[in-house]
Amino acid sequence: MTFRARSWLLLLPALVLIVVFFLAPVIALLLESFHVDGVWGVGAFVRFFQDDLNREVYARTLRIATFATLLSAALCYPAAQAIVRLPGRYKGLMTAIIILPLMVNPIARTYAWLVLLGRTGLVNSVIVGLHLSPEPLRLLYTEGAVFVGLLQLMMPLMLTSLVSALENLPADVVPAARSLGASAWQVFWRVTLPLTREGLVIGGTLVFTGCVTAYVTAALLGGPRVLLLETLLYQKVNVGSDYVGASVIAVILIVTTLLANQLLRVAGRARGQA
Structure with missing residues (x-):
């Protein structure tokens, strides 16, 4: 043989x-x-996008997932840089703290937001106590609640990806750029970001994909008022027994995540060649 x-x-x-x-x-x-x-x-796909509700749900899903990805990248880059600069034992402690939320069931993490954002929750208590509003606000079952819940749920994935990428960054490139007169922003934009773009692509793909597939968080914090594609898919199967419609949504989710990954890769290559 x-x-x-x-x-x-x-x-x-x-x-x-x-x-x-x-x-x-x-x-x-x-x-x-x-x-x-x-x-x-492609008749099933044409019928799906002809429906106003379906188009609205798809646009909302893309909007929340895109904003969550962008904000998680903006928040996690400085946090990852700070973690990488820590001494060894503190770096291990911070890494454990980052990974810890991933070990908690998403349902439990989402229920915590139900307690915090409820009419008698901590957030409304602070708002009313500071006289920012005469009565509790409706924070649950809004796009904002879904966005915050998904951001908190997925941010550790972005942070771990960026920490891993920054740890592989050559130690001498940043001092070399500084010695040539580059400012802190120039060092980040022209050195750090291009050399860690793979971590950003991986983290962005994980966050975006997680946001468009996290059914529990979207269902609990959005309820029937704020539908996303994943909650609409659930309704198609369990309420309407529309398996064709559910398969159409599933295909749209797959194609959307693949396109998002390719766009991130194209943007990463463009940044690396700039």
């Missing part, structure tokens, strides 16, 4: 696993969304 044949035999279990548990469900999903009532075509 040749070396190449033995290599393929070694890869066969992994290939079978990928085909059976990953490719086959996706292919079945695609077939169901493009083959409706015995007819092949």
Whole structure:
């Protein structure tokens, strides 16, 4: 048996696993969304986007996911830089603190926001106590509540990606740029950002994908008033028994996340070549 044949035999279990548990469900999903009532075509997708509610839900999902990704990057870059500069033992402690929220069930983390943002919660108590409003505000079941919940849920993914990328940054590039007269902003924009763009791409993809697929947070904090694609998909299956519509939403989610990843990669390459 040749070396190449033995290599393929070694890869066969992994290939079978990928085909059976990953490719086959996706292919079945695609077939169901493009083959409706015995007819092949994109009619199901056309009908989906012809509905005003569906377009509104899709736009809201993109808006919240995009803003959460951008804000998490803006907040996590300085935090990651501060963590990387810490001494060894403190860096390990901070890393553990970052990872700790990922070990907590998302349902528990989301219920904490229900307590904080409720009419008698801490946030409304502070607002009324400071006389910023004569009565408690409706903070739950709004886009703002969903945005805050998703941001808090996904930010550790961005932070860990950026910390990993910054740890691999050559130690002498920043002092070299400073010695050539570059300001702090120039060092970040022209040195740090291009050299850590892969971490930003990975973190951005994880945050964006998480935001458009996190059903529990969107359902608990948004309720029936603020629908996202993931909650609309749930309604299609469990309320309307519309499996074709659910498969269409699932395909849209897959395509959207793939496009977001490609856009981040293109932007990262453009920043690296600038």
